[in-house]
Each structure stands twice: as structure tokens, then as C-alpha cells.
Amino acid sequence: MSRRGLPTLWLVAALAVPGLGAPARLPIPAVDAVVAAMLGAPALVDYEGTKVLNAVRGDRAETVTALESYKRLGKLRVEYLSPESVSGRLIVDDGASSWQYEPSYHLVIRGPSFVRPPGNAPQARDVLRGSLAAVLGVEEVIGRQTIVVAMEPRAGGASRRYWVDQATGVVLRMEERDATGEVVFTSFFTRISFGLNLPPALFRFHLPAGARIISLFLSGDPVASPQALRRQARFGSVVPASLPYGYRFRDGAISQYGALVTSAATYTDGVRTLTVFQTPSSKMAFPRVGVPVTLESTDAQLLDLGYVRVLIWQWRGITYALVGSSLPGSAFVLLADEINH
Amino acid sequence: MTHARLQHQLSAYLDGELTPADADEIRTHLVGCAACRETLSRLQHVKSLLQRLPERPVPEELWATIRPRIGTPATPVPAPLREGVRAVFRRPALALAGAVLIVALVAVPLIRGRIERIRAGEIGADFFVREHALLSSEDPFSDRAYLGLLVGDANLALAGTPREESREER
Numbered sequence: 001m002s003r004r005g006l007p008t009l010w011l012v013a014a015l016a017v018p019g020l021g022a023p024a025r026l027p028i029p030a031v032d033a034v035v036a037a038m039l040g041a042p043a044l045v046d047y048e049g050t051k052v053l054n055a056v057r058g059d060r061a062e063t064v065t066a067l068e069s070y071k072r073l074g075k076l077r078v079e080y081l082s083p084e085s086v087s088g089r090l091i092v093d094d095g096a097s098s099w100q101y102e103p104s105y106h107l108v109i110r111g112p113s114f115v116r117p118p119g120n121a122p123q124a125r126d127v128l129r130g131s132l133a134a135v136l137g138v139e140e141v142i143g144r145q146t147i148v149v150a151m152e153p154r155a156g157g158a159s160r161r162y163w164v165d166q167a168t169g170v171v172l173r174m175e176e177r178d179a180t181g182e183v184v185f186t187s188f189f190t191r192i193s194f195g196l197n198l199p200p201a202l203f204r205f206h207l208p209a210g211a212r213i214i215s216l217f218l219s220g221d222p223v224a225s226p227q228a229l230r231r232q233a234r235f236g237s238v239v240p241a242s243l244p245y246g247y248r249f250r251d252g253a254i255s256q257y258g259a260l261v262t263s264a265a266t267y268t269d270g271v272r273t274l275t276v277f278q279t280p281s282s283k284m285a286f287p288r289v290g291v292p293v294t295l296e297s298t299d300a301q302l303l304d305l306g307y308v309r310v311l312i313w314q315w316r317g318i319t320y321a322l323v324g325s326s327l328p329g330s331a332f333v334l335l336a337d338e339i340n341h
Numbered sequence: 342m343t344h345a346r347l348q349h350q351l352s353a354y355l356d357g358e359l360t361p362a363d364a365d366e367i368r369t370h371l372v373g374c375a376a377c378r379e380t381l382s383r384l385q386h387v388k389s390l391l392q393r394l395p396e397r398p399v400p401e402e403l404w405a406t407i408r409p410r411i412g413t414p415a416t417p418v419p420a421p422l423r424e425g426v427r428a429v430f431r432r433p434a435l436a437l438a439g440a441v442l443i444v445a446l447v448a449v450p451l452i453r454g455r456i457e458r459i460r461a462g463e464i465g466a467d468f469f470v471r472e473h474a475l476l477s478s479e480d481p482f483s484d485r486a487y488l489g490l491l492v493g494d495a496n497l498a499l500a501g502t503p504r505e506e507s508r509e510e511r
Contacts, residue, residue, distance in 0.1 A: 109496040114478035259457035273477045285462025323473035
């Protein structure tokens with residue numbers, strides 16, 4: 001099918017979803033305005049709420065409940081309530097580093113921050129370049145007016161829907177469907193309170209007395225080109241001859257944990273990240289995880305964590321791992337074959 | 342005991358050093374834990390390799406050399422280097438000790454390298470997921486609570502204390 005025909009077909013299908021055709025109570029904004037509001041929300045408002053996450057992992061689903069608090073600019077606190085295996089876990093991220101406390105082990109793990117500054121106009125353009133996006137309508141979520149936005153990656157694979165709070169731009173609900181239309185991940189607030197000044201003390205980590213501390217800063221400074229990454233890696237760092245549609249090289253880094261040294265090349269379509277890890281096989285036994293998959297030239301293992309998929313294989317003395325979300329398993333296999341060529 | 346703690350006891354279990362109650366607990370855990378069964382099988386393999394190493398008899402003259410020295414004052418100031426080396430090779434016990442030291446210097450890095458490679462294989466997938474999740478935080482609409490969950494689980498695995506499934510997740 002031609003690329004011009006695909007968006008039209010997709011929009012027709014998206015608009016045909018039952019329940020979304022109801023008359024809107026507020027004028028529906030343009031999709032680029034909604035995307036800009038979503039990107040700008042982290043600079044606009046603080047919030048605290050209860051969030052429920054559902055992820056399909058292989059043949060089972062996992063439901064996680066957490067208290068999530070956010071303070072401008074880039075401070076995050078997440079307390080996990082259930083299931084039992086994560087109950088009590090606390091993550092405090094001050095925008096520079098993150099602290100994880102595990103009460104069952106009385107253990108604190110310190111690592112890099114995973115909260116990023118609010119997005120900007122070029123990032124909004126990237127999002128719209130990498131995805132087919134459309135506003136589907138207006139819906140009420142936990143008593144608030146939301147704009148429903150659908151995004152489908154131009155490269156194919158899982159599509160997402162966002163329920164964006166009309167007043168603040170905060171995503172109150174998110175849903176990801178795989179290529180067959182089955183929901184594989186949902187995230188939604190069951191309660192949320194907005195504020196303009198949550199107490200800073202909530203976002204400071206207080207070390208529990210006697211807790212063991214481990215520091216896990218494993219990545220070096222990022223480099224801006226595949227060539228620079230190859231120079232740093234020393235063991236070579238192969239770049240795929242072609243990438244899924246819309247993806248481009250973002251950055252790379254060398255990561256190290258003990259004797260395990262890897263190069264990590266990151267690619268993005270503006271919305272999602274795809275990472276190619278490479279490490280000498282002499283330094284790492286082949287991980288026996290996931291299910292066997294056949295590539296053109298060798299065998300591989302595919303680990304499906306729902307939101308994230310990992311494809312691992314060995315080829316000519318290098319162990320490769322391809323990690324990404326939303327791309328179908330078949331796209332992983334194609335990319336792996338590209339790398340082996 | 343948790344999975345991680347039981348795993349640390351496997352070597353002692355194999356050597357029969359645990360109390361009967363602890364050993365029973367390990368046996369029960371092994372029935373339901375494939376990862377621990379695999380670790381145990383690897384340990385058994387290493388142990389059987391070590392048992393297959395030939396035993397070196399201690400030279401008879403070793404004790405005869407050591408006995409008269411017990412209770413005597415320390416040896417005088419060492420001779421020049423060349424003399425020292427000759428002295429070493431005149432005494433078989435010292436030569437043997439030197440050979441053992443040299444073998445150890447070669448073997449230890451080799452064994453350590455193999456162990457590190459196996460360990461890297463065990464934590465490899467968690468390492469990749471963690472680093473990818475951290476890189477994904479650049480995605481404009483990534484769910485931070487879920488990223489925290491992925492990073493948190495992988496952190497625990499790297500720290501040697503992986504998250505155990507609770508009954509409600511199975």
C-alpha cells in the first residue's frame with residue numbers, strides 16, 4: 001500500500017471507533033496543539049495521584065498500583081503499593097539522580113535520573129514526523145475533560161492512545177495496542193490532584209538508618225555519532241544498513257557493569273527509543289532468556305516484557321541485543337538480519 | 342529465606358555444611374526454582390572438575406627441612422639475588438611452592454574471567470532492559486511509573502537480589 005493511502009485508511013478506521021463519535025462538549029483542538037500541550041505540561045503544573053499500570057508479559061498480565069507525585073521542574077516520587085513483590089518500593093528522582101529504596105532488603109540503589117525536562121517545539125515536530133496522529137474526540141476521565149489522541153508509528157507496530165487533560169496537558173490515561181489491535185499496556189490515574197507548589201521535602205530522599213547503599217551509574221557520556229561510538233567501543237560497533245521507517249541515530253554511549261562492557265546505540269522516531277547493544281561474546285555467556293527465534297544466519301532469543309522486547313543473538317564474536325518498545329517481533333528479526341549482513 | 346539468600350547457600354548445601362533444617366529448606370526450594378537448580382548443577386560441575394585434579398604428594402624431605410628450623414632464630418640477611426635463586430632451586434619444597442604460585446598467577450585470572458563471563462550472561466538481559474529504560478526516558482510520552490518499575494526490577498537483579506514473583510502475579 002502507498003504511504004499516502006495509509007494515513008487516510010488509518011484515520012477512517014480510528015474515527016470509526018465506537019463511543020468516540022459522540023458530540024464534544026468543548027471545541028476540539030488541533031492535534032499539534034494537543035501534542036504541544038502534552039510536551040509542555042511538566043513545566044506547567046505539579047500533581048499527585050494514584051496510578052494503575054497493566055502490562056501483558058508473555059502469557060500473563062501484571063497490574064501495579066503506585067502513588068505518583070511530580071513537581072516542576074523534573075522532580076518525581078513514586079511509591080509502589082501493589083503487588084506484594086513491589087509493595088513499599090520507593091523511587092525519588094530529583095532530576096539529577098534517582099534513589100530506589102527496597103524495604104524487604106533494606107537496600108538503597110542510586111542511579112541516573114530518568115525524568116527529563118519539558119519538551120519543546122522541535123520535539124513536537126519530531127513526534128508528528130514519526131507518528132500519524134489524530135484527535136479522536138473528547139471524553140471524561142475521573143471527572144475531568146480530556147482530549148483523546150491516537151498515535152500510530154509510521155514504522156508500523158503498536159499504536160497508542162492518550163487521554164490528555166484539557167486544562168493542564170497531563171496524560172490521565174494511556175493505552176497501547178499491538179499490531180493486531182490487542183491492548184498490551186494501559187496506564188491510568190484513578191485519582192489526581194493538581195497543585196502549583198507541592199512541598200519540596202516530598203522530593204528529597206532520606207536515607208533509612210542502616211540501609212545498604214549501591215551506586216549504579218553504568219553509562220559514560222553520550223556521543224553524537226556512530227563513528228564516535230565505534231572509536232570508543234574499540235571492539236567495533238556495527239550500524240544497521242537500514243532502520244525502520246522514521247528512525248534515526250540519536251546518541252550512543254559505552255556502559256560497563258563489572259567485566260561486562262557494551263556499546264549502546266540509540267535510535268528514535270521522535271516518540272520511541274530503539275537501542276542496539278553490542279558486547280564481545282568473550283566477555284558474556286549467552287543469556288538463556290525468552291523464547292528461541294530463528295534469524296537468517298543464526299538463532300536468537302526473544303524476551304517479551306510487554307512494554308519492552310529484547311532480542312539477543314551472537315554473530316561473529318559479538319553478542320547483540322536489540323531492545324525497544326512498540327515494534328513488532330518481526331521488525332526486530334528484520335533489523336537483526338540487517339545488522340548481521 | 343528468600344530466593345537470593347537460598348541461592349547463596351547452595352555451595353554450602355552441596356558440601357553438606359548446612360543444618361538439616363536449612364538443607365530441607367533448600368531441597369524444597371529447588372523443586373520449584375529452575376534458576377537455583379541450574380546454579381546447583383553448575384556448582385556440581387565445578388566441584389567434579391576440581392575432584393578430577395591429580396593429587397600431588399608432598400616431598401618426603403619437606404618435613405625434614407622444616408623440623409630443625411622450628412624454634413631456631415630467623416634466617417640471617419639474604420644473600421645476593423643470584424645466590425637466592427640458586428638456593429631456591431636447591432630446595433625442592435621452595436621450588437614446588439614457586440611453581441604453585443606461578444600456576445596460581447596464571448589460573449586465577451583465567452578462572453575469574455570465566456566466572457565473570459557466566460555472571461555477565463546471567464545479568465545481561467536485566468542490564469540491557471535497565472539501560473534501555475533509562476535511555477527511553479528521553480521519549481516524550483514514556484510512562485515514568487512504569488520506567489521506574491523496569492529500572493527498579495533490573496537494579497535489584499544487578500544487585501543480586503532479583504524481585505520474586507508474588508502469588509498474585511502468577
